Amino acid sequence: MQGNSPSTVLVTGATGFIARHVIVQLLDAGFTVRGTVRSLRSEAALRADLETALQDRTCIQRFTLVEADLNRDKGWSEAVAGCRYVQHVASPVPMQAPKNPEEVIRPARDGTLRVLRAAAAAGVERFVYTSSVSAVVSGVPRNRVLTADDWSDAEASGVGPYERSKTLAERAAWTFVGSAEADVMQFAVVNPGAVIGPLIGTEASTSHELIRKLLAREVPGIPDLCVAVVDVRDVAAVHLAVMTAPEANGRRYLTAGPSCSLRDIAQVLAQHCAPRGIRIPVWPIPKWLIQLVAVFDKTAALALPDINNPFSLECSPAMQLLRRPWRPWPEVVRETADSLIAAGHAR
Numbered sequence: 611m612q613g614n615s616p617s618t619v620l621v622t623g624a625t626g627f628i629a630r631h632v633i634v635q636l637l638d639a640g641f642t643v644r645g646t647v648r649s650l651r652s653e654a655a656l657r658a659d660l661e662t663a664l665q666d667r668t669c670i671q672r673f674t675l676v677e678a679d680l681n682r683d684k685g686w687s688e689a690v691a692g693c694r695y696v697q698h699v700a701s702p703v704p705m706q707a708p709k710n711p712e713e714v715i716r717p718a719r720d721g722t723l724r725v726l727r728a729a730a731a732a733g734v735e736r737f738v739y740t741s742s743v744s745a746v747v748s749g750v751p752r753n754r755v756l757t758a759d760d761w762s763d764a765e766a767s768g769v770g771p772y773e774r775s776k777t778l779a780e781r782a783a784w785t786f787v788g789s790a791e792a793d794v795m796q797f798a799v800v801n802p803g804a805v806i807g808p809l810i811g812t813e814a815s816t817s818h819e820l821i822r823k824l825l826a827r828e829v830p831g832i833p834d835l836c837v838a839v840v841d842v843r844d845v846a847a848v849h850l851a852v853m854t855a856p857e858a859n860g861r862r863y864l865t866a867g868p869s870c871s872l873r874d875i876a877q878v879l880a881q882h883c884a885p886r887g888i889r890i891p892v893w894p895i896p897k898w899l900i901q902l903v904a905v906f907d908k909t910a911a912l913a914l915p916d917i918n919n920p921f922s923l924e925c926s927p928a929m930q931l932l933r934r935p936w937r938p939w940p941e942v943v944r945e946t947a948d949s950l951i952a953a954g955h956a957r
């Protein structure tokens with residue numbers, strides 16, 4: 611740690627939906643932030659977006675960017691140099707199932723190991739990894755409350771490439787931090803549920819697709835699916851808390867609200883959007899219809915294991931770190947809709 615600034619944090623994947631909120635909260639809290647991007651061409655637009663969300667716009671002076679790709683070694687040792695903390699948020703979050711699962715798995719798993727190796731070698735004090743509840747609930751029985759001790763079965767049938775990528779990457783990360791190469795670097799994990807909430811800028815993320823498709827009436831109806839919605843600002847706040855709380859070292863924090871059905875979400879949206887003349891599809895789609903569509907459509911096939919298969923999660927440790935409950939999901943759904951509409955995504 612010698613020579614490291616007490617307050618510099620590396621945030622990987624700075625262009626991303628969650629990373630933007632983590633960066634804004636870090637800058638607002640007084641940290642110096644270095645972000646990684648795959649191309650510095652996005653710098654001017656990203657800085658402008660972040661500035662609009664800061665409590666004090668001059669904080670943007672504490673933000674810099676470097677180039678690094680999870681698929682390459684180049685750039686990572688420069689990225690972590692002098693950082694006290696790393697928030698490793700970057701990972702592919704594909705809109706559709708990739709042709710080759712390795713397109714998602716390789717950057718997630720091997721990229722995480724690249725960042726971990728560089729961070730340990732640079733004497734980073736604590737490394738926070740953004741995993742997912744996908745590394746907890748996929749391919750396993752859901753007949754009890756799942757906790758941070760539970761793990762997805764990446765090899766179970768029906769587990770999609772993204773879920774596999776998050777499970778394999780988190781497993782690899784824990785193996786690395788148990789090895790001599792990790793030295794004394796501390797490690798903690800945030801496992802978010804379905805993250806929605808206001809955009810910083812105008813680009814929506816894959817996790818906005820559900821609400822965007824409902825607003826744009828791109829879905830014929832609602833399957834019997836449950837999601838554990840959580841607001842992006844709460845997720846970012848957990849990332850900050852996990853970074854510095856002494857008790858967070860060596861732990862996973864499931865970060866999600868209670869499971870709610872897509873039908874309930876659609877009803878809340880329908881009520882909220884009716885005065886603006888936006889009609890939301892609320893009628894149910896039976897499982898047999900999705901099974902039929904899934905024969906031709908890989909993305910529909912990925913949803914099948916989750917249909918009529920809700921889960922519940924033990925998330926109180928994350929809430930205890932924040933010392934407050936999550937923002938209520940209906941409020942988060944309404945704010946997400948407003949943000950997507952304002953950004954032009956509801957056409």
Ligand code: NDP
Pocket residue numbers: 622623624625626627628629647648649678679680681699700701702703717721740741742743776801802803804805806814815816817
């Ligand atoms: P986004 O798609 O908005 O952000 C993903 C980020 O990862 C982007 O900055 C992207 O960069 C970067 N990235 C992707 N591939 C590479 C690569 N090969 N090298 C370097 N950077 C790369 O996703 P979210 O903000 O929603 O997700 C962020 C993290 O949170 C991910 O790890 C995701 O798995 C996790 N998560 C997200 C949830 C959600 O509901 N959104 C739920 C649970 C976990 P670029 O702009 O260049 O593409």
